[in-house]
Amino acid sequence: MTEQKWTTVVKSSNSAFDMDIKGLKNCKDLIMLFVRRTFVAKYKQTILGPAWAIIQPFFTTVVYSVFFGNIAGLGASGVPNFIFYLSGTIVWTLFANCLTETSHTFTANSAILGKVYFPRLVMPISTAISQFIGFFIQFAFMLCFLVYYLITDVGLKPNIFILMFPLVLFQLAVLGMGFGIMISALTTKYRDLAMVVSFGVSLWSYCSPVAYDMFSRSQLAPGSIFYNIYMLNPVTPAINLFRYGFLGTGEVDWLFYGISWATTAIVAVIGALMFSKSEKTFMDTV
Amino acid sequence: MEELAIRVEHVSKEYRLGAIGGATLKGEIQAKIAKLRHKENPNLKIGEKEHNKNERFLALNDMSFDVKKGETVGIIGRNGAGKSTILKLICRVTAPTKGNIYLNGRITSMLEVGTGFHPELTGRENVYLNGAILGMTKAEIDKKFDEIVEFSEVGQFIDTPVKRYSSGMKVKLAFAVASHLDSEIMIMDEVLAVGDVAFQNKCIDRMKKVAEEEGRTILYVSHNMATVKSLCNRCVVLSHGQVAFEGETEEAIAVYMADDNLDNTTFFDTSHAKRLPKYGQKHLLLNLHMFESQSTVLEYGDKFPFRITWKSGNADDRMLMKMVINGIDATPVGVIFGGELKSEKGINSAEFIFDTSYLVPGKYTVDVILYDQYDSGSILYHDRATALRFSIEHSDKSLKLKHWFKDWGNAVLPCIEQIIGDDKNV
Numbered sequence: 255m256t257e258q259k260w261t262t263v264v265k266s267s268n269s270a271f272d273m274d275i276k277g278l279k280n281c282k283d284l285i286m287l288f289v290r291r292t293f294v295a296k297y298k299q300t301i302l303g304p305a306w307a308i309i310q311p312f313f314t315t316v317v318y319s320v321f322f323g324n325i326a327g328l329g330a331s332g333v334p335n336f337i338f339y340l341s342g343t344i345v346w347t348l349f350a351n352c353l354t355e356t357s358h359t360f361t362a363n364s365a366i367l368g369k370v371y372f373p374r375l376v377m378p379i380s381t382a383i384s385q386f387i388g389f390f391i392q393f394a395f396m397l398c399f400l401v402y403y404l405i406t407d408v409g410l411k412p413n414i415f416i417l418m419f420p421l422v423l424f425q426l427a428v429l430g431m432g433f434g435i436m437i438s439a440l441t442t443k444y445r446d447l448a449m450v451v452s453f454g455v456s457l458w459s460y461c462s463p464v465a466y467d468m469f470s471r472s473q474l475a476p477g478s479i480f481y482n483i484y485m486l487n488p489v490t491p492a493i494n495l496f497r498y499g500f501l502g503t504g505e506v507d508w509l510f511y512g513i514s515w516a517t518t519a520i521v522a523v524i525g526a527l528m529f530s531k532s533e534k535t536f537m538d539t540v
Numbered sequence: 541m542e543e544l545a546i547r548v549e550h551v552s553k554e555y556r557l558g559a560i561g562g563a564t565l566k567g568e569i570q571a572k573i574a575k576l577r578h579k580e581n582p583n584l585k586i587g588e589k590e591h592n593k594n595e596r597f598l599a600l601n602d603m604s605f606d607v608k609k610g611e612t613v614g615i616i617g618r619n620g621a622g623k624s625t626i627l628k629l630i631c632r633v634t635a636p637t638k639g640n641i642y643l644n645g646r647i648t649s650m651l652e653v654g655t656g657f658h659p660e661l662t663g664r665e666n667v668y669l670n671g672a673i674l675g676m677t678k679a680e681i682d683k684k685f686d687e688i689v690e691f692s693e694v695g696q697f698i699d700t701p702v703k704r705y706s707s708g709m710k711v712k713l714a715f716a717v718a719s720h721l722d723s724e725i726m727i728m729d730e731v732l733a734v735g736d737v738a739f740q741n742k743c744i745d746r747m748k749k750v751a752e753e754e755g756r757t758i759l760y761v762s763h764n765m766a767t768v769k770s771l772c773n774r775c776v777v778l779s780h781g782q783v784a785f786e787g788e789t790e791e792a793i794a795v796y797m798a799d800d801n802l803d804n805t806t807f808f809d810t811s812h813a814k815r816l817p818k819y820g821q822k823h824l825l826l827n828l829h830m831f832e833s834q835s836t837v838l839e840y841g842d843k844f845p846f847r848i849t850w851k852s853g854n855a856d857d858r859m860l861m862k863m864v865i866n867g868i869d870a871t872p873v874g875v876i877f878g879g880e881l882k883s884e885k886g887i888n889s890a891e892f893i894f895d896t897s898y899l900v901p902g903k904y905t906v907d908v909i910l911y912d913q914y915d916s917g918s919i920l921y922h923d924r925a926t927a928l929r930f931s932i933e934h935s936d937k938s939l940k941l942k943h944w945f946k947d948w949g950n951a952v953l954p955c956i957e958q959i960i961g962d963d964k965n966v
Contacts, residue, residue, distance in 0.1 A: 264632050264641035284672040295660040366656045370649050371632035534635040
């Protein structure tokens with residue numbers, strides 16, 4: 255009698271730690287095809303195509319510069335408002351898009367997830383990666399302005415920390431995805447949380463140095479209690495590092511940057527565990 | 541021991557009935573808190589117990605079966621028997637509540653054709669995307685691409701967005717992708733229900749080829765008994781979430797068809813049968829009685845008398861009866877015409893003799909149709925709900941049917957006469 259071999263066991267036990275990491279590794283092609291699908295489908299039958307990726311942050315930046323920067327006087331000191339707001343807006347948009355787009359992983363893809371099995375994490379990962387396409391278009395747009403401002407010499411001081419920008423982007427994507435999959439796991443049964451996402455994200459942006467320069471605010475002076483609380487927002491040190499590297503404005507608080515990374519790691523792990531716990535039976539409740 | 545491809549071991553799947561969770565978030569939190577404090581759930585009605593059995597529904601109830609490697613197994617059963625649920629579990633779309641399922645090899649599921657087709661992408665892009673969703677790598681699809689396109693018959697449109705495709709083209713392309721995958725186990729749920737006849741036959745041939753030449757395992761779910769018959773060598777019949785029968789296809793289909801009519805009565809009450817208004821309400825067939833038979837199980841060649849009783853609104857002498865005999869898979873075997881039936885106002889009856897010697901052993905159902913002989917044969921009474929059921933058995937193995945073979949069909953036609961002697965040169 256030969257020993258029967260099994261390659262896969264579909265278990266009834268529902269453990270969060272039972273993740274299909276091995277399967278995920280074989281899914282590189284699938285992830286890239288999903289990224290491509292998202293990109294192609296998004297801009298098909300639009301005249302401007304990927305240019306739309308620029309239009310949204312451009313107008314946001316214009317509005318921020320005029321109203322927050324000039325009228326309310328919340329802008330940066332020493333650098334032009336436009337590049338200050340543009341840099342903040344595009345990294346914030348990357349984070350916010352990763353969060354909102356992955357937060358409805360289960361609900362938006364129930365048709366396909368209900369029919370075939372592939373490691374479920376493929377879906378949010380490819381969603382997060384596809385946010386980078388739009389981001390890099392915006393990033394190139396920002397670099398154009400950066401070059402312009404450097405030529406006109408208005409006080410921008412790019413420095414060696416510019417090299418850390420891939421790390422910042424990676425961290426924000428992981429953080430956004432971590433929160434997103436957490437929400438998607440929690441919304442398979444109750445959709446209430448999905449309602450919170452859109453306005454929650456915009457409220458969050460006001461708690462982050464996107465529409466104002468935190469270092470020109472006396473209330474947020476380093477060392478104060480309010481500063482310490484404010485810096486616990488994991489997005490804040492990341493945006494600060496990004497701006498510091500490219501524009502030379504503000505400062506980087508490495509202690510809080512470390513805390514921000516720790517938060518990111520915790521959020522990502524908890525998110526993945528919650529996601530893995532709910533992915534097995536979400537089809538029954540979604 | 542033959543190698544197994546799938547083992548389903550004591551699998552149960554439970555669903556909660558009614559609204560999701562049957563409660564609000566608030567109610568559920570209250571219940572959780574109460575549980576933590578070892579108190580009763582405040583939202584339960586007095587006397588109601590936690591985990592009320594009535595709120596739960598067992599779609600699968602302790603189901604077990606094995607599928608050997610290289611087998612083509614049909615899964616049949618009525619709606620709600622648990623066919624789709626077990627396939628979903630095998631495909632890992634959702635997890636069982638109890639029990640485990642063991643799989644040996646990669647799985648491709650074709651639960652619904654075109655899963656993951658994106659309307660904006662072209663046929664080519666969708667082939668890659670769909671293939672990847674079903675578990676192939678890009679390199680594997682590259683290798684099979686030409687074969688897939690050729691099989692799908694949509695080569696001309698391969699660079700057109702799929703949203704411009706007709707539904708038939710989508711189906712063809714999707715089937716082509718799924719059937720060219722290198723997976724060891726293929727799962728198909730009613731996939732052949734679409735597409736034209738030529739393509740359906742092509743699909744079945746492809747499936748047979750996949751099963752026989754490439755030695756892959758196929759699980760096939762369908763209500764179309766003809767395709768089940770031609771494709772599967774073994775069937776599992778499901779009923780109420782359990783395996784009702786497991787074995788040879790022919791027998792399994794018989795079990796499935798007989799699922800709801802195991803009663804052995806010779807009196808068939810048709811008075812409550814639903815009738816379509818377009819057939820008129822002038823005459824109503826009340827019942828049909830095989831008044832001399834003890835049982836609906838007959839011996840091959842038996843003749844049995846039966847009586848039909850009907851109610852008429854008016855006297856009528858233009859009515860005829862015909863009976864359509866159907867085989868076990870609801871394919872018509874033939875028709876029998878009866879003579880003129882005279883109706884008085886009120887209850888009428890007529891007796892006939894049914895000669896079964898034209899039917900081979902098997903299970904049959906009979907539709908009784910009353911129609912008007914002058915008014916261009918318009919139907920006066922017709923009910924698809926079968927009026928009569930019987931089965932013919934064959935115990936003494938008479939000469940003619942000694943080696944009766946299912947592929948011969950269900951009807952034995954009258955003899956052909958042999959031409960003898962001088963007539964030869966006519």
